[in-house]
Amino acid sequence: MSDDVRTVRAGRRTVEVHRADKVLFPGDRDGDGRVKEYTKGDLVEYYRSAAPLMLPHLRGRPLMLERHPDGLDGPRFMQKNTPENYPEWISRVEVPKEGGTVCHTVCDDSATLLYLADQASLTLHRWLSRVGRLDRPDRMVFDLDPAGDDFPAVRAAAVLLGELLDELELPSGLMTTGSRGLHVVVPLNGRHDFDEVREFARDVADTLAEAHPDRLTTAARKKERGDRLYLDVGRNAYAQTAVAPLTVRARPGAPVATPITWDQLDDPDLSARRWTIADAVEQARTDPWAGIMSRGRALGPARRRLDALRTS
Secondary structure (H helix, E strand, C coil): CCCCEEEEEECCEEEEEECCCCEEECCEEECCEEECCEEHHHHHHHHHHHHHHHHHHCCCCEEEEEECCCCCCCCCEEECECCCCCCCCCEEEEEEECCEEEEEEECCCHHHHHHHHHCCEEEEEECCCECCECCCCCEEEEEEECCCCCHHHHHHHHHHHHHHHHHCCCCCEEEECCCCCEEEEEEECCCCCHHHHHHHHHHHHHHHHHHCCCCEECCCCHHHCCCCEEEECCCCCCCCCEECCCCECCCCCCEECCEECHHHHHCCCCCCCCCECCCHHHHHCCCCCCCCCCCCECCHHHHHHHHHHHHC
């Protein structure tokens, strides 16, 4: 075996890691000082340790892979189709599209996760529905997207959205995106189609934006948003994706999309890039979403409460 190939055990399988010393995240300087350099070996080791906590959020879901074979400084590939040379033991799902099909990779085990890391798949973008019920999402996502790198605006918007979801009696989990904002994730029972879910999410976002028009917007065009935070519900659509919990983001320092508790919003040190591959697993082990994602709800009662609010 070549000196630049090593093996990693993952469950019943052994995965080869090629060029483990290759730097994927170059060290750099930002406003806070030195940013640590990370290699492909570091990425593999992170996903190995994160796998038990991450796989429940991945199993059965088609993925879009964000690959950076030459690291952050090289080209980026957004991969939907599973290459023919991927091992046969990796799960796949054939999804219809206009004019044909797409064979998405599905990450059902730790060996697949490590194989994808070896392919320099830095970020895993997952569907909000699962194989067998691809048209029925069991997650609804609100993406709080600031006009700039303005986390105080994100924090304020999250508080408002959380209060409204509580009023609608919908459980929700909060997650840093590892980029600029936060995701608010609502578990669903999988009985509504994407059109119904997206319409409900849009009405929730519109309700907030109408109540706070100087701070929040649902305008899809950037030029119409000004400096307001964008309440993005566009991920709630068939074949759309959202970054998976505990996935690494393609940014200096290898930040991670990390679940948090609602109480952690009060932490003055909180930011969208608060956790990296150095400490995200430690945060995730506190089980910030304890019991939330297993309580998928129907939207009917929440729809009635929302309609009553909008007409009162």
